[in-house]
Amino acid sequence: MPRYFFDIDDGMNDMRDDEGVTLNDREHARKEAIVTLAQLANDKLPDGNNHTFKASVRDETGRRIYEAALTLNSGWVS
């Protein structure tokens, strides 16, 4: 199974992944990135009104193959 590397910027730390995770294929890597962003959002969003989480996926050759960003824009309206 190929190994994919997930660099994740949670808005506070931009963390480069040196270990990677083995997954079936690119499609699993895409889902892994999206679900991870959603889970990070679950942990960290309630603390503020505006936040962006980013994930960037590299393959074994170091090539960047996928990027995702998840953004919350919120504020009191009255």
Added chain:
Amino acid sequence: MSASTEALETLIRKLESTSVLTEEERQAIRQLPAAIRHINPSQDLAEDGERPAHCGLLVEGWSYRYKLLAEGRRQILSFHVAGDTPDLQSLHLGTLDHGVGALTPCTFALVPHENLRRLTAAFPNVAALLWRETLVDAGIFRTWITSMGRRLAYGRIAHLFCELYLRQEAVGLAADLQCPMPLRGTDLADATGLTTVHISRVLKALRDDKLITFERRQLIIHDWPRLYDAAAFDPTYLHLKSLEC
């Protein structure tokens, strides 16, 4: 001592970790027939839906209970170490409602239901202790539900490590804040409902915070009070004798 006699000593030690057995009860357990079965990590002791005719006492290795969902997704329901009997409920519930697999090479001692029934009918105290095992099991499930539903990832993993250390320490498999930890990222992910990527981030954070490290498949806890706090850990649910006095 034969392999099966030795295996039954594991059960005696486990039961005596929370209670006292009489010499007669110990002898009755030693006389149980037990077939030794070795299982590799890719194999199952029992599959979901099976109707086992025996209970599998784990003598060595790490086992786990799980459910498989669509697309091969897996939920790990519990982890088990030597002394546990992960399919004990099959004694009274005929059909298994989950699979029992091996995480590391495992040795099980298979004790026929028939003999266990005779043992528990003759020795109500042993029956009560086995019942207690399944009750503690349920307590662990309740705690996992609470963790999964309400704890943030960092606390959830910290909580699992506190539990796995204390459970191993209680049966003499761990000491001095070090314990075997054969779980891979995917196992932790499937046990906590988090992605493997999220797990590796949390493990890195726990290491960066100097709470734990891993060395040769061992978990080393460097700061028990802070790990405990991070998990908001309350060990009551484990009902360990050492914590009750």
